[in-house]
Amino acid sequence: MTLRGDVIGKPRRRVDGRAKVTGQTKFADDIVLPRMLHAKLLRSSVPHAKIVRIDTSKAAAVDGVSLVLTGESFPIAYGILPVSHDEHALCRDVVRFVGDPVAAVIARDEATAERAMRLIEVEYEALRTFASPDDSLAHPEPRIHEYGDFGNVHKAVALQFGDVDAAIAGADHVFDDLFYFEGNTHLPIEQHATVATKDQDGKLVVYSSTQTPHYLHRALAKALSLPAAHIRVVATPNGGGFGGKSDPFNHEVVVAYAAMRLDRPIKICLTREEVFYCHRGRHPVLMRFRTGVTKEGTITGLDLQTLLDGGAYGSYGVASTFYTGALQTVTYDIPTYRFRGCRVFTNKPPCGPKRGHGTPQSRFGQEVQLDKIAETLAIDPADLRLNIVQPPDSLTANFLRVGTIGLADCIKKVVDRSNWRDTFRKLPLGHGVGLACSSYLSGAGLPINWNDLPHSGVQLKLDRSGGVTVFCGATEIGQGSDDVLVAIVAEVLGIDPFDVRAVTGDTDLTPVDLGSYSSRVTLMMGNAAIQAAERARELIADAVSVKLEIPKGRLVFADRRVFDAEDPERGTSFREAVRLAEAKFGTLGTTGSYTPPRSEAKFKGGGVGPSPTYSYTAAVVEVDVDPETGWVTVPRVWIAHDIGRALNPTLVRGQVEGGVYMGIGEALMEEQVFRRLPAKLSHALVHKFPSILEYKSPTSLEMPEVFTDLIEYPDPAGPFGAKEVGQGPLLPIMPAVANAVYDAVGVRIDSIPVTPEKILRALEAKAAGKAPRQGPASFPDIPWPETLRVTPPWAGGTGRADNEPARPTHRRVDAGIEARAAGITKEARS
Amino acid sequence: MMRLPSYRYRAPSTIGDAAAWLAESPTDTMLLAGGTDLIPNMKRRQQTPATVVGLRGIAELSEVRDGDGLTVGAGVTLSALVHDERVRQQHAGLWQAVAQVATPHLRNMGTIGGNICLDTRCTYYDQTFEWRKAIDFCLKKDGDVCWVAPSSKRCLAVSSTDSAPALIALGATVRLVSATGTRDVAMGDLYVNDGMQYLTRRADEILTSIHLPEVAGWRSTYWKLRRRGSFDFPVASVAAAARFDGDRIVEARLVLGALASCPLEVPAAAARLAGEALTDELIASVADDAYPLAKPMDNTDFELVWRKKMVRSLVTSALRELRGDDMRQARTRLARHPLLQVS
Amino acid sequence: MKLRLTLTVNGEPADTLVDPDKTLLEVLREDLQLTGTKHGCELGECGACAVLVDGVPLLSCLMVAHECEGRAVVTVEGLTEDGRLHPLQECFADLGAAQCGYCTPGILMTAKALLDREPHPSRERIREALSGNLCRCTGYQQILDAVEAAASLTVTR
Structure with a gap:
């Protein structure tokens, strides 16, 4: 049986496109039921x-x-x-x-x-009100929550992969940089x-x-x-x-x-x-990157500390904390690595997962530091990165499995398309270009509630009408998950996507899919959909093969027909084929499911970071910076994304451009910030401006023209080779903007957002002969827990920590959570 | 969904009726023109009038009349002014100001009268009832402390109208009509540097029209500072108008906006400019005159120190544009909008 | 106290009893069940609720319903004609201009008003005309593409 690629890979109107342009998509607030009452919360x-x-x-x-x-x-x-x-x-x-x-x-x-x-x-x-991580670290009492690692520290983790101290000590250069990434929503x-x-x-x-x-x-x-x-x-x-x-x-x-x-x-x-x-948005994160580098520009070791302002509740915070340190190694070859992360509670709306979940902050730090390293070593930042790209089919120091990696191609593509070699460090004052890279998960390798169940399930119903309905718990949030689901089924069965009806996101009607987060839907739901559709095709092929006396292996499903590859005239309509199968097998229904491969990271904390495959992105951002005012304008962005395979290039391009857009917002203006009124006059700690007007997001006028290239090497882990695109393309934008600002006016803005105020202050500092930089000045002392030491794979490590304490089984039962939390508290205090 | 508080609604068709209804209970009646300022404020319970008098049905308020300058009805929408070639050609400063107000939709709704009377703004005030309760309210509404500067005796909310500085620079006057009479007030005399009592308009008066004097020899301009090229209120602005005789300025007016509770005229600048040609040195010294007058507070977008610094750039840009320099690129950079095409 | 309100909505008369404190947005969505018009702030800060009133794009969240007495309102439900999608709708659907689709109705109405007045707007002109409609999904690029495509479709028709 062969696939013709009639659907997959072709730019197409999404299946829910008509509903969305006619106002017929029913959002939750559009639902009206008889006798309905209305609720309001007092906050x-x-x-x-x-x-x-x-x-x-x-x-x-x-x-x-x-x-x-x-x-x-x-x-x-x-x-x-x-x-x-x-x-x-x-x-x-x-x-x-x-x-x-x-x-x-x-x-x-x-x-x-x-x-x-x-x-x-x-x-x-x-x-007592805790307005900042410093407050929370300084005052363990009163505790905002009775659980957590200690005092008002929700979570503090320390992991080490190899002898990072020796590796940094032995490096030709050590770069020690502080970065700050403001929260946004x-x-x-x-x-x-x-x-x-x-x-x-x-x-x-x-x-x-x-x-x-x-x-x-x-x-x-x-x-x-x-x-x-x-x-x-x-x-x-x-x-x-x-x-x-x-x-x-x-x-x-x-x-x-x-x-x-x-x-x-x-x-x-x-x-x-x-x-x-x-909220549940981007955590404000303070970072310290200590990196050892050889004079050729390779990394010997990285020692990373992060401090997250978590707000008032846990949310995804434990995962967010690990994510600030999880993906550094997936892009670049980092043979030794120590990561220490700490999330504190404060009296602000809880932070959680926003597009990129925990990784954009440290991606910003890493990519800006690489720019500084390149400058010091007098190496082009593109070449520096090309030289240290993590090899394919490798295991990182922290036991993440890298499969296909198109990062080098992404870098080469944007360098070429943006004319980087003729512009970087060559533009007149006030004009600059910056480059940065990133990677992201194509779905979290582990479920939130640890178990051995599938992450995504798909059911297919076919009947004599020729109609196909596909059921999946996946959730349409605009990214086009319904379209991916339908397109995959249509491709496998050789019918038009509009012949397939999707029923999604309904716990009564659809099999479980864990949800639209961690860029998991295309890969996980997609693989489950392929399995369900192939099983249906198998049944149909059996029936058609017998009836028409064509060997099964020669049957082609395409053009709403099932026919002989060697004699396309011999065949039957898809509808008739389904009828034959229903007659032969009875009521038709198939299922598919997907469970990610087991991770090789067996140490505590190793559950955050593994993914069936990673996407990669490189971007070049062009900026105009007005040296008199500090104003930044971004006229153009070139971006290349390693998508594996674009199932519907129209939607993929939309995700890339949307990611760039959100990245531009975060880079230049978006901030979820708070006001503490003078303590002696008021107890207030309030969101500074909880409104769309004052929470600044880019309008059509601020949006640069984006030139998108897709790098397509089908990944064996993805459906038809597809990897994620919803989150990765956002990540390089913020560091690329900061790097471009440096290229334009020679000041380092090591804190996001890159505002005109910060640029002007840095320019003034530069003019006064001071450090031409805006950014954090220190990282607080944090009482880190004992570091878990994990021997990297290249040194014969097994993926377990050398000093891991015995711990209970992964089967966590909800009812036991409070007890567990209390246990942790006791440990921390004893 | 944010909803309006309840009120009594009246929709007069003449200015006389409107004035009569307003006179019944001026302090708890509010005039509704485009609604782009009042409706959000009412939804946030910053203003809760018992009666709302809708002015949309008064045809007279939407007229624009030529002759002895230009007389613009207060109910003329900002979009109508943007599309009025007389305004664009003869009163460039006003055109630039209204073209930069908010968004295309809001300009389709908002009126010039409404923009002139725009409530002063403050990040402690333009918040919902619940938010304001969390800070124990503020001086301008329901409280007794101005959180911008707790020792301040007066409210420091910011004059955020784009049109007012431009109209002052252009020497405009407004007509105020009440049940008891009519008076014309120079735009410069309409405002008071007090975030609460920011207008000299009495509560029983309706602003019915704006008169722009003849423009022979005058050039004008308006420069606005804001985060984005759309939506945002000014955080600092400069309007400048000058009558030229050849290269030399005969008389000039320079007005700062969004840096106090009312537009601020810069008389020293006007004096310095009179009789002079606009050299770079003169422009720089006028920017120096304007700079100390700007005393922004921390109650808008952006850091106040930066806003203050930007005054020099705004003044310089405005005067260079008056001189005839090509400022299109600078406008995109500084004012975030090329102002070439406007809805 | 509810007052009678008579509008023309999508070409049909709509006769309702409405409190004076209701906005056009509330009347459209709640009294007339036209939920295609969306809302993202109800304060005039996002553009999601844009509809045409006498052909002009306005924010229905800031419009007191009674101020629309006797006027012609067009919402996204009124964009299709004789069961055929408007060229803007076709192009938005085809070119990925609607991702989550929530800002889409407001953008479609705004773009329609633009094309009705200026059939061949430049890209920069489209950008400016849509600068009062926030979209968080697309980065606007496919929206600009779709409006351009619709403009060229309208020409060839």
């Missing part, structure tokens, strides 16, 4: 306090109010990671940031709910919304703008003590996600509970301000 007005008293009587008395809820109704904690189930739908005893939900009102309309919400009286007893244009209802059987149905219906399903079952089998979660198409809709959220749990209690549909749609409080 904490103080950053850190004990709740002394809540009086809801005035709110409950308002005409049109059906129910007022407080934390009393929500005794059970939940959270996305099993190690940090630290959230309650409504705060019970303590509020941890301005915006933390305290109470909920359910009323006949939103305006009534809002009016009643303002009548709820809450008395708080202020606790996803800013999806759709505000989170959820509709919950009790169905006719008395079961809970939740429609929500979530990227992870499976995890929401689990969280609801736990938080509401309902059997998971009695809960249906439907992920509505997300109006933008970028990681911001990947946690189970308070409002989802609240309306689910209220719908069950009132037996009426309940809707909530957050305001823009509330979306800023949900």
